[in-house]
Amino acid sequence: MARVEHPGGGRASTLSDVAKLAGVSIATASKAINGRDEVAPATRRRVLEAAEQISFTPNQLARSLLAGRTGTVGLLTSDLEGRFVIPILMGAEDAFGAGQVNVFLCDARGDAIREQHHLKALLNRRVDGIIVVGRQTDPRPSLGHDLPVPVVYAYAPSDDPADLSITPDNRAGGRLAVEHLVSCGRSRIAHITGDPAYAAAQDRLLGVRDGLRAAGLELVGEPMFSEWSEHWGRDATAMLLAQHPEVDGIVCGSDQIARGVLDTLRDLGRSVPEDVAVIGYDNWEVLATNSRPELTSIDANLQQLGRTAAKRVFTALDDELRSGTEYQPVRLVIRGSTIPRR
Amino acid sequence: MARVEHPGGGRASTLSDVAKLAGVSIATASKAINGRDEVAPATRRRVLEAAEQISFTPNQLARSLLAGRTGTVGLLTSDLEGRFVIPILMGAEDAFGAGQVNVFLCDARGDAIREQHHLKALLNRRVDGIIVVGRQTDPRPSLGHDLPVPVVYAYAPSDDPADLSITPDNRAGGRLAVEHLVSCGRSRIAHITGDPAYAAAQDRLLGVRDGLRAAGLELVGEPMFSEWSEHWGRDATAMLLAQHPEVDGIVCGSDQIARGVLDTLRDLGRSVPEDVAVIGYDNWEVLATNSRPELTSIDANLQQLGRTAAKRVFTALDDELRSGTEYQPVRLVIRGSTIPRR
DNA sequence: TAACGTGCCGAAAAGCATTTCGGAATTTTC
DNA sequence: GAAAATTCCGAAATGCTTTTCGGCACGTTA
Structure with a gap:
């Protein structure tokens, strides 16, 4: 038994050790320790002291079995x-x-x-x-x-x-993102997201459309799909601004994409959030709290x-x-x- | 027993179920299943078939006990x-x-x-x-x-x-970073790192100094300590370039710091790696592979x-x-x- | 005083698999 | 054909805890 090598531990003490030390039967020891009421107060005290003394803890394996x-x-x-x-x-x-x-x-x-x-x-x-x-x-x-x-x-x-x-609820998340941008006074909103094969991309888009419809708005351009990376966020933003310079809000499919979006907006001299408001998705703290400016995001709880x-x-x-x-x-x-x- | 609710499962089958079905004792069933050799081939086959039939798997709890x-x-x-x-x-x-x-x-x-x-x-x-x-x-x-x-x-x-x-081995990591920069032809190397109260910061600095000494170089400026964030990386780089514009290599204490460093270098028109080479620490993929350019880093394995x-x-x-x-x-x-x- | 409760405690079973050891059945050997 | 040696199988112990149930001792009641 290797356990013996580890001082203080030795063989873990068992209920029968406790019982022996307290001078009672195993059954009584069990009852005393588990707070059952068929045991006299004095006996219980003796058992508990014994258990304490040899630092007994019940074996969960046996219990579970x-x-x-x-x-x-x-x-x-x-x-x-x-x-x-x-x-x-x-x-x-x-x-x-x-x-x-x-x-x-x-x-x-x-x-x-x-x-x-x-x-x-x-x-x-x-x-x-x-x-x-x-x-x-x-x-x-x-x-x-x-x-x-x-x-x-x-x-x-x-x-x-x-x-x-x-x-x-990705759909609700997409909607929530748009509602927030709208409440910030934005009306020309675009959507840059990841791989269209992902349900997350499609569901969030549905939510974005829900939100726009409720506000009586339309999406600026088509939703831009590609991959869930900062690279794509950067490239997509350049394309977006070239075609739709009037955009004033961007809902991103992930925080990574949003980081890329922020980078390109900065490179092209648009200030965030004044010129363009940006919202990410996932609320991945390490990304969201280190960007310039820090990133508003949807948290999945x-x-x-x-x-x-x-x-x-x-x-x-x-x-x-x-x-x-x-x-x-x-x-x-x-x-x-x-x-x-x- | 709630288990019964889950179809197909029922009560998990035990060794004695197998034994009964195969018409042998529990001991024999155990031996047959565990490949012990005190059991006749025909008996073993019967037992294994029975075990298969009721999809028996031994209870690890009992085994462990x-x-x-x-x-x-x-x-x-x-x-x-x-x-x-x-x-x-x-x-x-x-x-x-x-x-x-x-x-x-x-x-x-x-x-x-x-x-x-x-x-x-x-x-x-x-x-x-x-x-x-x-x-x-x-x-x-x-x-x-x-x-x-x-x-x-x-x-x-x-x-x-x-x-x-x-x-x-943080010290080896710091040294490795410097050696790499030196082998890239850099000789004016600075160090931007995190909280000096962290052993990681101190140990990596020791390694950086080791590497510089081995190459006959000195650190450009003092090591810059503060926090492990992109913000600090950005701020520190601005300070560094103002005081030591000749710097051509920066060893960073973390990938987060390095991301900030890259941002500011870019803002100030320094190209990476041509003007300044940058190396991070931790090889946190999501940060290292999404930066512009992608980040060389030390991986802790x-x-x-x-x-x-x-x-x-x-x-x-x-x-x-x-x-x-x-x-x-x-x-x-x-x-x-x-x-x-x- | 006999019958009856009540309060505490302990023996034993249950939960499941593994292993040892004794014994039965078969084969081998002289 | 009898004795010895294999070969294979099964009863039982082991590991540890919980729970049930029988029983002992004491006190209570008619």
Whole structure:
């Protein structure tokens, strides 16, 4: 036993150690420690002191084995950056007290085989549920229905409507962005976004059109699709200004694109937000708070999303898991790129 | 039992189900499945078929309880961004086959109390070891020595030399940066970095001085300390050029700072890398590959670091855990900010 | 005083897989 | 054909905790 090497630890103490030390049976020790009331106060005190003395902590493995519940969830992700999964993880931890529930994080790296491996490992470890996190909001293949635990899809919904998915409301986000620009007095609004094959691009565009229609406006030019990069933001802005110099507001499909937009606007001598207001998407802090000016953006409330996902998993243990896609509200974070600061 | 709600799963099948179906004892079934050789080929086939039929997978809880090893590690982090912890997690997963080892990820959010909670929970779950990940390379408080499992500190070393810590070799990184600039023909090199209270800033500066000394050069001006932000990079560059217009190379303490440096150089009409070569630190892809030009940077090899940390944890199960701080080599990633592309 | 409650405690089962060891059945050897 | 040696299988213990239920001792009531 290697454990012996680690001083102070030795073999972790067990309930029977406590019982022996306190001079009671194992059953009584258990009851005393767990606050059951079939034990005399004096006995309880003796047991608790003994437990304290040898710093006993119950073995969760044995507990889980008996209870049939482990208090763990698997988080199966293919989000290499960790940009989505970390807030979701934090939300899941929050949904219960810290330390109540523990999360196995598995990174499938976009590989279906690796995903299967991880899935199997998680099931063997008897997780109480699984949260699947994708890095796009496009539907992803379902893990299937013949699983012994509830599965919730977060961020990327499942392609099977019988699964439960929780995804940010991109359409509402697009609309929110436009409404904000309109309320800032802008009326000639363009939209520069990423790869049109992404549902996120299409959904946000729908929202942008909703917002414009509600304000009685039309989009300046066509929506500009390409890739989710600063490079494209820069190039697109140059093209946009050449064709539509009258533009006074730009809704961007991501913060990265918005950074590129800001760069080119600056290069071409347009001041932000005075001449052109710019709004990003994702509220990726490191990008949004370091730009000139700082970037107003739409935040997907990922932590809230993680909390919801975890709650759904655990309520599904007692009830039936619902199905369908829940759209999580998003929120606007206002910074200097739409409203002048000081 | 809520499990019954989830079709196909039902109650997970146990070894005794398999044994009953195959018409053998539990012991025989176990041996057949685990490839032990005290079982007749025909019997083994029957058992395997039965296991397949009811899709049996052994309960890791029971297994771990018996073996005294769980095949899990706890990753205790306070890295809210996940920028460090995700590569380290991936490295830890890699160190063994996917699915061999699973990782409990706990985010303490920089709160010592929450950290203690998580630590206790991890120990109760009988993890085989713990990797502590910090978000700075400054020494952090030790978790102590009276723990029943080995602990390895990754990225942020422990303040107790009796612990094992694995941290990137910042000094070598600073030196590497200068050597690269020198090999690009630069001789008037300045250094803009972050908060001087950070060990990372001090260590990288030491390396920068090493490199300069080796090349027979001196730093242009004093090293410029402030914060790890783009803002500071921009401001510092303006100051630097005003005082030392002859500068032809800038080593930055982070990629964020470097982004700011690039911005100001561009604003002031200096071309990169022709007039001034710039090198960042951290190789944070989203920043480094989206700048104009793309940013040469020092990569801390975090995935390798995670692999090493996980290996140390598991070899410590059989042997004694070594102690002290291991410095992990870093590497140079060359992009357009030091060498013209195309 | 006999019958009955009540309050505490302990033996034992359950949860699941692994491993040891004894024993039954078969084959080999003399 | 009997004794010895294999070969294969199964009962039971192990790991640790929780929970049920039987029982002991004490005090209470008719």
